[in-house]
Amino acid sequence: MDNSPHILIVDDDREIRDLLGRFLQKHGCRVTTARDGREMRAALEDWSIALIVLDLMLPGEDGLTLCRELRANSEIPIIMLTAMGEETDRIVGLELGADDYVAKPFNPRELLARIKAVLRRGSERAEAPPADGGQFARFAGWTLDLARRHLRSPDDVAVTLTTGEYELLVAFVDHPQRVLSRDQLLDFTRGRSAAPFDRSVDIQVSRLRRKIEADSAAPELIKTVRSGGYMFTPAVERS
Amino acid sequence: MDNSPHILIVDDDREIRDLLGRFLQKHGCRVTTARDGREMRAALEDWSIALIVLDLMLPGEDGLTLCRELRANSEIPIIMLTAMGEETDRIVGLELGADDYVAKPFNPRELLARIKAVLRRGSERAEAPPADGGQFARFAGWTLDLARRHLRSPDDVAVTLTTGEYELLVAFVDHPQRVLSRDQLLDFTRGRSAAPFDRSVDIQVSRLRRKIEADSAAPELIKTVRSGGYMFTPAVERS
DNA sequence: GGAATTTGTAACGGCATGTAACGCACCGCG
DNA sequence: CGCGGTGCGTTACATGCCGTTACAAATTCC
Numbered sequence: 399m400d401n402s403p404h405i406l407i408v409d410d411d412r413e414i415r416d417l418l419g420r421f422l423q424k425h426g427c428r429v430t431t432a433r434d435g436r437e438m439r440a441a442l443e444d445w446s447i448a449l450i451v452l453d454l455m456l457p458g459e460d461g462l463t464l465c466r467e468l469r470a471n472s473e474i475p476i477i478m479l480t481a482m483g484e485e486t487d488r489i490v491g492l493e494l495g496a497d498d499y500v501a502k503p504f505n506p507r508e509l510l511a512r513i514k515a516v517l518r519r520g521s522e523r524a525e526a527p528p529a530d531g532g533q534f535a536r537f538a539g540w541t542l543d544l545a546r547r548h549l550r551s552p553d554d555v556a557v558t559l560t561t562g563e564y565e566l567l568v569a570f571v572d573h574p575q576r577v578l579s580r581d582q583l584l585d586f587t588r589g590r591s592a593a594p595f596d597r598s599v600d601i602q603v604s605r606l607r608r609k610i611e612a613d614s615a616a617p618e619l620i621k622t623v624r625s626g627g628y629m630f631t632p633a634v635e636r637s
Numbered sequence: 638m639d640n641s642p643h644i645l646i647v648d649d650d651r652e653i654r655d656l657l658g659r660f661l662q663k664h665g666c667r668v669t670t671a672r673d674g675r676e677m678r679a680a681l682e683d684w685s686i687a688l689i690v691l692d693l694m695l696p697g698e699d700g701l702t703l704c705r706e707l708r709a710n711s712e713i714p715i716i717m718l719t720a721m722g723e724e725t726d727r728i729v730g731l732e733l734g735a736d737d738y739v740a741k742p743f744n745p746r747e748l749l750a751r752i753k754a755v756l757r758r759g760s761e762r763a764e765a766p767p768a769d770g771g772q773f774a775r776f777a778g779w780t781l782d783l784a785r786r787h788l789r790s791p792d793d794v795a796v797t798l799t800t801g802e803y804e805l806l807v808a809f810v811d812h813p814q815r816v817l818s819r820d821q822l823l824d825f826t827r828g829r830s831a832a833p834f835d836r837s838v839d840i841q842v843s844r845l846r847r848k849i850e851a852d853s854a855a856p857e858l859i860k861t862v863r864s865g866g867y868m869f870t871p872a873v874e875r876s
Numbered sequence: 877g878g879a880a881t882t883t884g885t886a887a888c889g890g891c892a893t894g895t896a897a898c899g900c901a902c903c904g905c906g
Numbered sequence: 907c908g909c910g911g912t913g914c915g916t917t918a919c920a921t922g923c924c925g926t927t928a929c930a931a932a933t934t935c936c
Binding site for chain 1: 883886
Binding site: 836839840842843846853854861863864 | 912913914915916
């Protein structure tokens with residue numbers, strides 16, 4: 399349950415969320431659930447989701463709407479759940495960018511198999527090309543170039559970051575002014591969940607602070623929240 | 638009964654309040670009850686509520702009205718109690734933002750199970766994204782930057798606060814000019830209730846005073862209310 | 877395949893936080 | 907006016923969380 403894929407289940411039916419969630423957890427996935435578009439977006443904010451299982455029928459915004467919205471911003475694989483086995487829905491779903499679909503009532507094993515297949519397929523595929531919007535992130539005078547993986551200090555000096563430091567900084571820049579738990583940070587940077595005595599986040603934070611804090615003994619940019627995690631305090635402006 | 642979730646029961650029926658309250662307390666919850674919208678709002682002022690059990694039928698403002706009002710300001714999970722098992726009510730309730738609903742007469746165990754499920758889900762969910770409004774709180778010349786966790790003294794010197802001191806000050810700033818009991822302060826800062834001989838609030842107050850009071854022997858900002866708690870006396874202006 | 881770099885693990889030390897204990901202020905009482 | 911009692915401020919530790927260093931494992935780069 400460490401380096402496992404993080405699956406997001408979006409369904410308004412509590413039974414399905416709970417049963418499917420437990421089933422997938424038993425089979426080596428991390429699982430987060432959401433009942434609607436709002437919770438889905440929140441979960442996508444909070445975790446690095448590997449794949450979304452999306453119900454077609456939802457109160458409020460329905461699955462097709464959400465699917466289209468997701469595809470506009472991201473490449474996250476989607477498996478649609480549909481009560482109707484109609485061919486048209488299948489086609490519409492796939493045309494909107496769903497990677498597969500499963501008709502309800504479904505066999506959990508079948509869904510799991512399709513999840514694995516889609517993930518396997520996805521991992522073979524190219525990494526997402528430079529996601530268009532927001533190539534630069536500016537905070538407290540610093541400039542982070544997301545495309546070139548470059549960081550420039552306020553006095554315009556290039557600072558070289560290791561991969562891990564860069565990923566950590568990106569996680570912070572993507573979620574500023576929020577307390578992020580070590581678990582969330584590991585999910586964002588490494589796609590895994592924290593082991594009981596995992597201190598790797600702490601030392602990466604320590605190393606990153608040494609490079610970007612004026613006084614790493616009194617950090618201003620990355621604040622520690624005791625027994626809570628860390629918080630990136632400056633406002634971030636993207637362009 | 639220490640680090641337990643604080644449940645607010647809103648129902649006009651004393652039987653239900655008492656029985657359900659005792660049942661939940663026996664199962665490891667802290668419980669506060671309210672008879673109507675007014676008492677509900679008071680309880681939300683006084684405590685850090687983890688979840689609200691809200692009756693649909695209430696004298697005065699009914700549950701749906703309150704539910705909509707709550708959702709306008711907060712993300713606190715809501716479980717609706719409804720006498721009618723009609724599907725329409727369920728849908729209306731859920732669309733207004735209730736997280737689950739239980740039909741009366743209900744089995745307390747079932748309600749408890751749903752409470753736990755909602756809390757589990759909620760804990761996975763996002764903190765509110767950088768809530769834009771009200772990032773600064775000003776009092777007696779001091780400026781507290783809620784986004785950056787910064788405090789500046791009247792003569793514009795940065796004062797570093799520990800996590801605990803910061804949380805305590807936020808609790809005061811959120812509830813100025815009111816007497817706050819130690820129990821309430823613990824609830825706001827740590828989300829737990831006070832143990833019989835718990836003095837931890839006292840010493841945090843002592844430490845905070847040392848940093849923000851001109852003369853910590855004659856405190857002006859944080860006054861002690863004998864056998865009552867503490868009171869944050871200055872007016873707080875937010876922006 | 878070997879060297880350099882990066883990253884995680886273990887360990888130590890420092891600091892924040894809570895517990896215990898002491899002393900003082902306030903209060904009702906004789 | 908003295909006297910205990912209660913409640914609070916504070917100091918002195920104990921505990922646990924966190925920052926950091928040192929080193930080992932893993933990864934990358936030739």
